[in-house]
Amino acid sequence: xxxxxxxxxxxxxxxxxxxxxxxxxxxxxxxxxxxxxxxxxxxxxxxxxxxxxxxxxxxxxxxxxxxxxxxxxxxxxxxxxxxxxxxxxxxxxxxxxxxxxxxxxxxxxxxxxxxxxxxxxxxxxxxxxxxxxxxxxxxxxxxxxxxxxxxxxxxxxxxxxxxxxxxxxxxxxxx
Amino acid sequence: xxxxxxxxxxxxxxxxxxxxxxxxxxxxxxxxxxxxxxxxxxxxxxxxxxxxxxxxxxxxxxxxxxxxxxxxxxxxxxxxxxxxxxxxxxxxxxxxxxxxxxxxxxxxxxxxxxxxxxxxxxxxxxxxxxxxxxxxxxxxxxxxxxxxxxxxxxxxxxxxxxxxxxxxxxxxxxxxxxxxxxxxxxxxxxxxxxxxxxxxxxxxxxxxxxxxxxxxxxxxxxxxxxxxxxxxxxxxxxxxxxxxxxxxxxxxxxxxxxxxxxxxxxxxxxxxxxxxxxxxxxxxxxxxxxxxxxxxxxxxxxxxxxxxxxxx
Numbered sequence: 001x002x003x004x005x006x007x008x009x010x011x012x013x014x015x016x017x018x019x020x021x022x023x024x025x026x027x028x029x030x031x032x033x034x035x036x037x038x039x040x041x042x043x044x045x046x047x048x049x050x051x052x053x054x055x056x057x058x059x060x061x062x063x064x065x066x067x068x069x070x071x072x073x074x075x076x077x078x079x080x081x082x083x084x085x086x087x088x089x090x091x092x093x094x095x096x097x098x099x100x101x102x103x104x105x106x107x108x109x110x111x112x113x114x115x116x117x118x119x120x121x122x123x124x125x126x127x128x129x130x131x132x133x134x135x136x137x138x139x140x141x142x143x144x145x146x147x148x149x150x151x152x153x154x155x156x157x158x159x160x161x162x163x164x165x166x167x168x169x170x171x172x173x174x175x
Numbered sequence: 176x177x178x179x180x181x182x183x184x185x186x187x188x189x190x191x192x193x194x195x196x197x198x199x200x201x202x203x204x205x206x207x208x209x210x211x212x213x214x215x216x217x218x219x220x221x222x223x224x225x226x227x228x229x230x231x232x233x234x235x236x237x238x239x240x241x242x243x244x245x246x247x248x249x250x251x252x253x254x255x256x257x258x259x260x261x262x263x264x265x266x267x268x269x270x271x272x273x274x275x276x277x278x279x280x281x282x283x284x285x286x287x288x289x290x291x292x293x294x295x296x297x298x299x300x301x302x303x304x305x306x307x308x309x310x311x312x313x314x315x316x317x318x319x320x321x322x323x324x325x326x327x328x329x330x331x332x333x334x335x336x337x338x339x340x341x342x343x344x345x346x347x348x349x350x351x352x353x354x355x356x357x358x359x360x361x362x363x364x365x366x367x368x369x370x371x372x373x374x375x376x377x378x379x380x381x382x383x384x385x386x387x388x389x390x391x392x393x394x395x396x397x398x399x400x401x402x403x404x405x406x407x408x409x410x411x412x413x414x415x416x417x418x419x420x421x422x423x424x425x426x427x428x429x430x431x432x433x434x435x436x437x438x439x440x441x442x443x444x445x446x447x448x449x450x451x452x453x454x455x456x457x458x459x460x461x462x463x464x465x466x467x468x469x470x471x472x473x474x475x476x477x478x479x480x481x482x483x484x485x486x487x
Contacts, residue, residue, distance in 0.1 A: 019254055069240065076223065
């Protein structure tokens with residue numbers, strides 16, 4: 001990843017993290033709020049690969065944890081795994097699929113919610129599974145899916161796609 | 176076909192060449208680097224979580240977090256200010272969507288609160304009234320040889336021709352026919368019918384009721400009964416012309432007793448105040464008009480006088 005692309009990606013992630021903490025988390029629709037940072041991290045994973053997804057996920061999560069004074073590393077862990085998974089998905093099976101970003105965002109929204117619930121529970125915090133998984137998850141999922149395509153397009157326009165993105169398991173036939 | 180494996184399918188008659196080993200090595204190194212980076216990040220996140228969780232609010236990491244939050248605060252404030260108009264717009268639109276349901280809910284709450292306020296007001300008035308009953312029962316004006324059976328008025332006259340109320344005590348409470356009924360203001364009437372749990376009280380304003388009374392100031396005797404043609408006005412009848420009765424005099428029950436017989440009403444229960452006195456040459460008696468102390472239209476609770484020697 002070039003320096004310019006890294007800087008642009010860092011800017012995008014930083015802006016997404018700040019906007020997520022200051023704005024989007026307060027836009028609650030039917031109990032759920034959009035997770036723009038998650039979508040951005042997934043987009044970066046899909047566009048720039050698993051390592052970039054993991055690194056930017058970690059950084060974005062760290063910014064959110066700092067801004068919200070939450071347990072440091074909690075959001076980082078979830079977004080690291082989300083970005084990594086999205087990158088691996090793009091590197092292996094996403095090629096040729098229609099709208100992989102929608103699938104990735106949908107799956108990762110659900111998994112991130114479950115992981116967040118589990119982590120908070122393990123840390124002994126008061127979590128209401130019904131609120132997190134039933135009340136908030138569905139609207140959050142719908143909002144994320146709604147925002148996934150425009151945000152992915154925006155990230156693609158700003159950061160660009162990694163050139164020579166090769167799926168694994170390639171064989172060369174010589175006649 | 177497995178990854179990076181060469182094959183030679185005889186049926187096709189083509190040669191399949193293994194991908195050059197340099198690329199294979201490069202891919203292996205890339206995978207290793209990838210795993211190291213991700214593993215390191217996950218490990219770092221776990222370390223951060225552990226430290227943050229263990230250090231609490233005043234640990235070393237909280238200082239780092241606080242410094243980070245302080246450094247990032249200008250950005251958050253900037254975003255907050257930039258996004259405020261959009262947030263307001265969103266809230267405005269959102270409020271439009273929820274305005275109808277909110278209005279319905281608030282309307283229901285207002286109705287509920289109004290009902291409660293009315294009930295509270297009633298309860299307050301009832302409380303004051305019952306307190307007066309209690310004070311009267313325990314006070315010196317309460318007739319001796321009687322105990323008070325407090326009762327709530329549960330039914331009222333259905334029409335203009337029935338001057339009676341139904342109260343929530345009956346024979347189970349020791350109430351019998353012809354027991355006197357009163358309030359702290361004065362005499363209400365007489366029990367005329369009794370069931371185990373309820374009793375019917377004929378009011379003083381009923382035409383069939385007559386009560387021996389005396390002028391408290393002059394001891395002029397007479398009989399208080401309902402004045403024809405009016406709803407809640409009484410007259411003091413059978414007052415001889417030589418008796419002195421003045422406007423403003425207080426009338427109380429006479430309460431006579433002779434041998435084994437006694438008046439239905441104990442002595443000294445207030446009835447009303449004389450509002451006009453008149454006489455003509457042809458009449459044998461004076462015409463004395465009385466305004467009762469009791470507001471018969473606003474009876475909520477009454478006291479039934481039950482003789483102390485009566486078994487319950």
